[in-house]
Amino acid sequence: MVAQGSCLCGQIEYQVELIPEKTFNCHCSFCRKAHGAAFVTLTLAKGDTLNIKKGKEILKEHKNDLGGFRAFCSVCGTRLMNYAPDKSMYLAIALSTVDTPVNFCPGAHANIESKASWHEPYEGIPAFQGIPEGALD
Ligand SMILES: [Zn+2]
Ligand SMILES: [Zn+2]
Numbered sequence: 001m002v003a004q005g006s007c008l009c010g011q012i013e014y015q016v017e018l019i020p021e022k023t024f025n026c027h028c029s030f031c032r033k034a035h036g037a038a039f040v041t042l043t044l045a046k047g048d049t050l051n052i053k054k055g056k057e058i059l060k061e062h063k064n065d066l067g068g069f070r071a072f073c074s075v076c077g078t079r080l081m082n083y084a085p086d087k088s089m090y091l092a093i094a095l096s097t098v099d100t101p102v103n104f105c106p107g108a109h110a111n112i113e114s115k116a117s118w119h120e121p122y123e124g125i126p127a128f129q130g131i132p133e134g135a136l137d
Helices: 029-035
Strands: 002-006 013-026 040-045 051-054 059-063 069-073 079-083 091-094 108-110
Touching: 013 091, 029 040, 040 079
Parallel strands: 013 108
Antiparallel strands: 002 013, 013 040, 013 051, 040 091, 059 069, 069 079, 079 091
16 A cells, blocks of 8 residues: 655655555564664565655664664654665665555564563564564565
């Protein structure tokens, strides 16, 4: 589905085609730290459809040791998306930044082995160590 998203201060707006069936809660320590949250819900998206409609100049990137990027608004700090140097290989959208109403839910908990000790993932969907098989294909 094509979705519109934005950051908290509204100075960044984007449009992207999401892949709803590739939605999961990531409990890895990097996401938890980067988002300042118990976990983050990510939806994979088609990298070549990403259109930063507004605020491209204030969208900053943090590059990790593996060469991936975490993009955020340098004005309000909202964490918007993660991607590989080639976005068509990997683009994950922080679903909380999507403004278009969504009618789908996360299908799994991922990286459960590094979840916060003070957080118990909710039941009803499977929990995986690492990323579930096929989730990123
Ligand atoms: Zn912002
Ligand atoms: Zn993660």
